[in-house]
Amino acid sequence: MKKLILGACLLSASTLGFAEEGEVKDRSGAYGMISLVQTQFDLARNLKDQDSTGLSIGWMLNKNWAIEGTYTYLDDVNKFPSNFEPGSGVSDIETYGLDFIYNDTHWLGNTTTSPFLKFGMGKHNVTTDHPWLFPSQIEEDEFIKLGVGIQHFASKHAFIRAGVDFLDGDEDLGDDRHFYFGVGYFFGSTHYDSPAKVEQPKQAPKDSDGDGVMDADDRCPGTPAGAKVDAYGCPVDSDGDGVYDYQDACPNTPAGAKVDEKGCQVKAEKVVVDMRLNFDTNMYAIKPEMVSEIAKVAEFLRQFPNVEAQIQGHTDSVGSSNYNQGLSERRANSVVDYLASNFGIDKARLTGVGYGEERPIADNATAEGRALNRRAEANLESK
Structure with a gap:
């Protein structure tokens, strides 16, 4: 009986040990089970209770119904002495059964x-x-x-199983009880329902930096509070000077103007751009190799919209x-016209001045010197 109690405890503890792949939809197939059995005999049998081992083989028709054959063998079961049977006597009992099982x-x-x-x-x-009978007495009892x-x-x-069977037998021999604990193995197939998906609660869209663009779409997280941003959450530079609006102390600077770190236009003093024309x-036409030199002046004028340029022409x-x-x-005016028509510089910022042969930079007595004196220069000065 102690073994059966221990088995029941193991059954209870094991209920926490198996995480299924989902709810079982169905089972079908063969199984086998070995059991520890304690047989408690009806008093009419005059037999002492005894432990034994049982064997079961069955088939699960589905997850609820099974059909099962059982076999138990009791060896040398002692009989109680009585007035009619003074010797103790022993019995061997084989028990066969066919059962239908319903699992709820x-x-x-x-x-x-x-x-x-x-x-x-x-x-x-x-x-x-019997010690005093020969041969042995053989009986059959259906139940x-x-x-x-x-x-x-x-x-x-x-799987494991614990239970009790009540056997209703012959009127003379009475009713027996089988207490048992079994360990079995299922050879068939188990079919599972897919586990129900637990839907995570939907979280409201979040805008961590408070710029009006949700985090999922924000390409520039962490923009300062109040900063003007575009549709992607990035700070706006309205005047295109490279300084974001929220940092720009001088908004609306002219396109291309050179600005400081605060977005304010840098003013240029009087400078001479090294333009080598x-x-x-006896020629004043602009040659292709001169274009890159004129472009230097155009770029400077774009960066400093407050600067005016004086283009000076010279001869030998x-x-x-x-x-x-x-x-x-x-020669001076040809450069002015080229700056206006090809680089988009406002002519109001340009002045062409000719100095003839008055300002040579080299000796006019040599061919090399005269070539250097046939030139144009740019002087730029802020307004």
Whole structure:
């Protein structure tokens, strides 16, 4: 009896040990079970209670119903002495049964642990040896069986079972009871329902930096409070000067103007841009190789919208001074026109001045010197 109590305790403890893949939808297939059995005999049998081992083989028709064959063998069961049988005597008892089992998978709310009901029929073959009789006495006793218990699947295949069977037998021999604890293995298939998906509560969209653009769409998180941002949550630079509006102390600076770290336009003092334009003799047309030099002046004027440029034309000493004066003016004005038409510089900021042959930078007595003197220069000064 102690073994059966221990088995029941193990059954209770194991109910916490198996996490299924989901609720069992169905089971089907063969299984086998070995049990520890304590048989308590009806008094009419005049036999002492005895422990034994039982074997069960069955088939699960589905998760609720099973059909099962059982076998138990009791060896040398002692008889109580009586007035009619002075010797103790022993009996060997083989018990066969065929049972139908119903597992109630709804009562406890799961299909891992379930109480069950059992009903069936069977037969005892009893062989009794008396010290004073020969040969041995052989009896057969048919019975109807009712049983209850609980069954637990500790894994997909292994299960344990504890229960009691009530055997209603011959009127002369009475009713027996089998208390048992069994360990079994299920060879069949288990089908699971997909576990119900637990939907996480939807969280409201979050705007951590408070710029009006939700975090999921914010490409520039952490913008300062009050900063003007675009549709992606990035700070806006309205005047395109490279300083964000919330940092710009001088908004609306002219496009291309050079600004400081506060977005304010940097004013240029009087400077001379190193523009190297050397013209051919008696020519004032702009040659392709001069364009990159003129571009230097255009870029400076874009960066400093408050600057005006004076383009100065010069000649060598060949020819009359009057002619050279006109030629130097044409050279200066050709650069002015090129800046306005090709680089978009406002002509109001440009002045062309000719100095003729009055300001040589090299010796007009040599060809090399005269080539250097046929030039145009740019002087730039803030307003």
